Amino acid sequence: EAEVAQSPRYKITEKSQAVAFWCDPISGHATLYWYRQILGQGPELLVQFQDESVVDDSQLPKDRFSAERLKGVDSTLKIQPAELGDSAMYLCASSPVGNEQFFGPGTRLTVL
Amino acid sequence: DQQVKQNSPSLSVQEGRISILNCDYTNSMFDYFLWYKKYPAEGPTFLISISSIKDKNEDGRFTVFLNKSAKHLSLHIVPSQPGDSAVYFCAASGISGGSEKLVFGKGTKLTVNP
Numbered sequence: 001e002a003e004v005a006q007s008p009r010y011k012i013t014e015k016s017q018a019v020a021f022w023c024d025p026i027s028g029h030a031t032l033y034w035y036r037q038i039l040g041q042g043p044e045l046l047v048q049f050q051d052e053s054v055v056d057d058s059q060l061p062k063d064r065f066s067a068e069r070l071k072g073v074d075s076t077l078k079i080q081p082a083e084l085g086d087s088a089m090y091l092c093a094s095s096p097v098g099n100e101q102f103f104g105p106g107t108r109l110t111v112l
Numbered sequence: 113d114q115q116v117k118q119n120s121p122s123l124s125v126q127e128g129r130i131s132i133l134n135c136d137y138t139n140s141m142f143d144y145f146l147w148y149k150k151y152p153a154e155g156p157t158f159l160i161s162i163s164s165i166k167d168k169n170e171d172g173r174f175t176v177f178l179n180k181s182a183k184h185l186s187l188h189i190v191p192s193q194p195g196d197s198a199v200y201f202c203a204a205s206g207i208s209g210g211s212e213k214l215v216f217g218k219g220t221k222l223t224v225n226p
Contacts, residue, residue, distance in 0.1 A: 099146065100158055103148075
């Protein structure tokens with residue numbers, strides 16, 4: 001069964017360092033999402049891509065976060081510099097046409 | 113302001129009994145609703161959904177009910193099994209800023225006791 005792949009699964013970093021997360025969506029899914037989930041909260045959308053174009057990045061803290069999907073397939077989310085408050089689960093999801101989104105296993109980020 | 117609310121952070125039920133998880137929403141523009149299940153250290157997994165033109169959708173042990181006038185939906189699990197123990201997220205879908213978006217509630221942690 002096709003799955004969304006994410007790496008790394010866990011990342012520990014010190015504040016002010018740069019971190020990057022990678023996502024490979026299900027083949028053929030044109031829409032890709034990055035979410036942040038803080039413990040005890042639901043996932044919150046950071047950025048949405050349609051193919052290689054950003055559709056929505058209104059909730060992305062652009063002073064430190066960046067996201068790209070250069071060839072419209074896999075995607076990278078970067079944080080530079082990381083802050084203590086960035087500790088969270090970062091989830092990637094993909095979607096064919098329609099409402100259902102398929103999530104990857106996530107990357108658990110801890111900033112020390 | 114939270115557009116999707118799950119007011120019960122946790123729920124505990126006995127194996128074999130019914131689990132009822134509730135969700136309220138405020139935005140009348142939402143036209144599709146989904147439930148996701150999440151185990152620790154894993155991503156959310158799609159469980160069941162319902163369109164705003166329906167009031168009930170059933171899939172095996174899982175049934176979702178939608179009351180549009182009350183802006184309320186619920187997920188029923190019958191019978192509940194210990195493997196159902198997880199965090200359940202309610203999500204609502206609608207067009208915002210020209211694109212389809214999912215808005216999630218905070219989740220309800222379900223514990224099914226053997």
